[in-house]
Amino acid sequence: MMQPAAIALGLRLRVLSADPQDCANQVIPDVATGHPSDLEAVLEFARGCDVVTFEHEHVPADVLDALVATGIPVRPGPGALLYAQDKAEMRARLSELGLPCPEWTPVASAADAAALAESTGWPIVLKATRGGYDGRGVWVVDDLAAAERVIDEAAGRGVKLLAEAAVPFVRELSAQVARSPHGQAVAYPVVETVQKEGICREVYAPAPGIEEAHALEAQRIALTIAKELDVTGMLAVELFQTADGRLWINELAMRPHNSGHWTIDGAVTSQFENHLRAVLDLPLGSPAPHAPLAVMANVIGLDLPDLYPAYLHCLARDPGLKIHTYGKAVKPGRKIGHVTVLGEDFEDCAERARHAAAYLRGEIDE
Template structure:
């Protein structure tokens, strides 16, 4: 009855004798930035394999992903090898992205080889090409700012005439964090963009400059079988065209505006057949503004789309039952989606954009002492002016205090000399 002395033998023995580990589903991700990096905790918890195509061996994600082959998103061979695996590594169950910069023909090859691509190339085009996006949103009746394609400078002149002499000119492709976007009052301000477009550069479009009250974002996830789950509508605050602060949920949100925002985002998700996380950035406009089709009463206008985890959803890592990163993995694997309920009354996320120090971890003693509840996320990136290097989220009951604390903690991480 009594077991022998061996039942007290070192516990390591079974591990040493262990048979090969059976592995779960493998998600292949194109792009080695912080968005792929922040997918790792959820992949680890759910026992998923995460295989990330990184631009170089020291990128943000490469530092923390075991299976991180090096290659460029436009390299068909690299992307195909990412999903195929080899003798050591199993074939991926799905291919997804942490940015939009993957050519459609590369995705078509992956799909032809039998690995699902989520979001699909047909959906992703709307996050890659702003003209395709505006056309499609207009078709499905999603409220947008007034807009026009700009085949030439004359088209911009006409658009300026029709819109009070001011317009937002964008490159259809290649824009990012305020790049490829310019507010102009004259065609001469984008003359080199027209020249570039004439020799194969990105096409241009104009959008009416919207007199918005504030910017909102709706984050949701949709799985191939159609289930959608949405996080609360948030307010985003931009600085120089880059997301700086996110307030979750958006304070003092008019229920009609909230409903309009959720409706627009859901229609985008379904109308464009998006799978994975979708971020819809919107302008909240005052009173009874006029939508693109002339309809009265549109209170939100869609500004931008992203079909991947998005900066407006970083707060979910610390302030929601299911983070956007876990949800993206669940969605692209067609798993039932997670609960999106916030775990705190308010969450405020503040980006760390550039820094006054070279090594951000040097800030840890000070920021940890300043605010024991501040959740600090560093991306392992080299410091450059304005670059997204990390973020801080603070959760709590009082919005003003939470916001102040998040900003103070982010300032400490940056090493701002103005911070006392």
């Protein structure tokens, strides 16, 4: 999804992809094949690049450091990426900055979890500090016995954990900002995200009914994190909102993020364009939305292997739909595309986006 923005800006992308079947290879001419943990492959790939950036956070620190040592700008840099890679580092740093995190503790043994629950009550949340994604690596545990099972199992696999209060949130928000090396930043409208089984299903931009003070606070949190952690490129701060309106930081992503896919069709400058502008230290573009409201629904693979008939039906049913398909093989639970609808009426936009996403995955057939 970076390629359309690169084409318009006149930038040439080179991609390192682990698998020649990766969807990036279908749309970008200059592709190198190699795993991001393969130092030689990464250095060979990076030769001649003006800047290296990422679409996920799973590049090992030693590879990042070796890249930096070559003198090629790496944006965001390893010093920032650490906080997107390691949730314990993130919690420690954000707490230090006085930003609103749920009560938390590193977990060396079940006693640490018990001590947290003593203060917060059960349930609590256990998280792998590294490598989680789309709900993987997160366990909500109701009592000490359940916590012990997760902790023992993680110890057996060498996985480090932290424990957090289970925030009694009423909804989840995402605040996205772009920041460039010379410190310019722009903040996108704060959106509401709807997750199901740990996977983002829908995004509403802006978050319906959000009070201006809360939206400004979410943007302030994201801008503060971007600045203090020296983030370059797009930063998404995923937040919990509790019934009293307060905001709690959940996760960070230092890259274009699913909660910003609506910006491709719905904003003057998409998150992909602003990510590219930021990592190249170009001036950033306006994050202003085109319409009062955008609803984005992910198409999550189910059991319909051939999207084409459904795609035809959806295009015919609704000429205002923006359907994006990723060229990925359909697997249950895999994000294979998304749909965006712009408009003014929430119920109308949401019905249209939901219908198309459900139809495309084969959940409904009328």
